[in-house]
Amino acid sequence: MADVKIQDIRKSYGAVEVIHGLNVTIEEGEFVALVGPSGCGKSTLLRMIAGLEPINGGTIAIGDRVVNNLPPSKRDIAMVFQTYALYPHKSVAENMGFALKVANVDKAEITRRVAEAAEILSLTEYLDRKPRHLSGGQRQRVAMGRAIVRDPQVFLFDEPLSNLDAKLRIQMRTEIKELHQRLKTTTVFVTHDQIEAMTLADRIVVMQDGRIEQVGTPLDLYDNPANEFVATFIGAPSMNLLSAEMGDGKIRIADKLFDGPSGSGKVKLGVRPEHLILAEDGLPMEVKVVEPTGSETMVFLKFEGQDVTAVFRERHAFKSGETIHLQPDPAHVHFFDAQSGERLR
Secondary structure (H helix, E strand, O other): OOOEEEEEEEEEEOOEEEEEEEEEEEOOOOEEEEEOOOOOOHHHHHHHHHOOOOOOEEEEEEOOEEOOOOOHHHOOEEEEOOOOOOOOOOOHHHHHHHHHHHOOOOHHHHHHHHHHHHHHOOOHHHOOOOHHHOOHHHHHHHHHHHHHOOOOOEEEEEOOOOOOOHHHHHHHHHHHHHHHHHHOOEEEEEEOOHHHHHHHOOEEEEEEOOEEEEEEOHHHHHHOOOEHHHHHHOOOOOOEEEEEEEEOOEEEEOOEEEEOOOOOEEEEEEEOHHHEEEEEEEEEEEEEEEEEOOOOEEEEEEEOOEEEEEEEOOOOOOOOOOEEEEEEOHHHEEEEEOOOOEEOO
16 A cells, blocks of 8 residues: 655646646545546546656655656556456456466466455456456456456546446445455545545545645535535535625525625525425525435425525425425525635635
């Protein structure tokens, strides 16, 4: 295991800079997820750590070595891609041990490592099969096994679950988390799915336009977002943002007042869907769509032309077109500057 230090990393394509001086340290044994919308630079950053993409400035260190100029094979990392990239004519065992064979590792050692990885991943009974005889989840486990047998200092995952169906993604999330808890190898995991990041990672790095917006534990990002972007990106359904006015330490929405920060001007009041409470003196909202899921009821509403989502653990028989009154829980409201998007409180 080793830590990964990224210092002032920059990446340009011609005159266009796409990674803007990023700084983050991934501690030894830590599981860190890089998240953000498509095109934010998370996969580019992962490929720079792997050595698959050259950098234009800054340093990347794995353990006590600066690896800027080292090829991927010398960085002691193993990467699992979105596509399984398995050799169709080779067996599971041959696929898992191929990199060791190329490195001239003793045949008995290859057999031992492959058997050990297969046991961890419940692949022992499939070692003689070809990839075409495996399910999508089993193929992804083979790709993970190919990484495990190398016993690297760092695992790099590039959206490994995006090709799987919803049920299989949940199963594989659990398997990846159990794998990390067992091996405790430093792991960097790229995903656009914030639920994957929330459930898997020790810490999350939220990126946008080649910059880091916030780094923190999943619950810290959920409870204390640094700005409007993080507030709406982390959490599903995303946080509601309601236009409001600030003045004299109060926040006004319609005819309702909330305690707020000092200052004056336009702000956004943020409240998560589960923190909207039914109250007779709440804000009047028109019901648009009701989605009962069994365990909870999701309600989509309109308030002064703004879309609002509420989630209730209780079952309610709301009807489309009905007006209900919802009160943001004062203990769980957030305030953001309407122009900069930065958090005020």
